[in-house]
Amino acid sequence: MSTPSAKAVPTGGKAKTTTTTTTVVKTTTTKTTQPASKLGAGAKVTKARTTASGKKVINSHSNRALNNNGLMRFSRGRMFHRRALYRINKWKGDQAKLQGDKTKKTAGSIQKKKRSPALKKKPVGGDRNGKERFVRTKRLPRFYPTEERPKKFSVKRKRFGDHPRRFRSTVAPGTVVILVAGKHAGKRAVVVKHLSSGLLLVTGPHKLNGVPLRRVNQIYVIGTSTKLDLSSVKVDNLDDKFFKRVRQAKKNAEKDIFDSKKEKTQLSDERRQAQRTVDSGILSAIKANADSRILRKYLKSRFQLWNGVLPHKLRF
Template sequence: MRFSQSRMYKKRAIYKKKKPGQKSQKDASLKPARMITKPIGGDKNGGQRTVRINRLPRYYPTEDKPRKLRSHKKPFSQHKRRLRSSITPGTVLILLAGRHKGKRVVFLKQLESGLLLVTGPYHLNGCPLRRINQIYVIATKTKLDISKMNLPERVNDQYFKRTKLQKHKKPEGEFFETKKERYTVTDERKEDQLEVDRQVLDAIRQSPEKKYLFGYLGAMFSLQSKQFPHKLTF
């Protein structure tokens, strides 16, 4: 046969044919009765009448209410924060998206939201403390020993939340005179950046390959012609 047995079973619609000794699903005797016959008095009423067992509702809404769909998906706060086995504290990552894409950064830890906390360090390639999703990084085999490193406790997901600038009502005469407010880095973030970079640079100096690591972290990642990332070993 040209088609398989399961394919012909579907094409010939064998599942619709009634098998011997099998009751049809369309048998009226299996369905529950909807109507009932009741006797009615009176000479001109016919003596009996067929009525419904369950009466239909007299009120019909003008609009159909949307049916509530039950979602079996858990909210984002209850998702499991899995981390790739190749990403461990101290691993050098290559960023693939964002303002600093192409830079090599050092992975510090995984935050509660599942995002990765990385740093350049800023002294070498200009990448500050940032959060990034692990699907936008490439893990390399280069690793630093940051076991003795102490991160500030205040560095968490709330730490990176952007503060909203308050819009003040301006008089008509001062509309063109005032300048637009812009976001500026706070002093505590500058202090934390200096402290983290100092510890990362100390870990680089203690590495036996410190001579190459400074240039490696400061260089941008790029591909030449006929080079494919899935065929490279990082």
């Protein structure tokens, strides 16, 4: 690129013109990168680990993030494949160890059982019979069933009687509860025992409010904070078999059904004696309480709700 420039000469002299040129040259620089193998002696080069056979060792946990955007080195499907290869190689290693020492068994090992041969040699008497003969080691059945019977499949289910029983912490033995269903709904009772069937054994006691020894489901009671000490009351003989009903004998069908009257079941002497024993123990526990007078009135009274009383805000 050239630019002309003129110099003016003062008047009275000769005019002279001179031309100067300037040249601009652009230079470009290129950088070349050398591979890691051609670096200096101080550079470290990581080599992939290989097995004795020359295969690359697969590390199933080497899935690190490439950048801060959450981009991982391997995808989810690729990592699934690598983990599978790792487990297969581990299983093959266990099998190789198992072949070296057949006395030990590793987890997931497959050992082929030695099968007995289907035929075996059996010596046969007589000169013209060939001296030996091949026979089956396991004989075939002589008779076959004419029809197939249905197979019985075993169901691995627990019966309801084998299920574990769980009770609420608010209905422990000695707790005063409120019955909300049944013949004695609204009355208060004392929990005597937890039965193996999952039911609660409760009583009023019968002398105070008329609630006898009964089995009640725990979903039909409201637990209160009032408790009694029933450690001295013995109720070991009271279980579900004790309250089992006795079926009456069938009557003659030829008799007129309108003449027969429904007979009430009478309580046995054993049941009456158990009621007296439990009631005496509970009454002695009430008497030993500091507020025994108020507690007797509390058990005799019924649970009621009035207008303006919110059940969900009550504290029992």
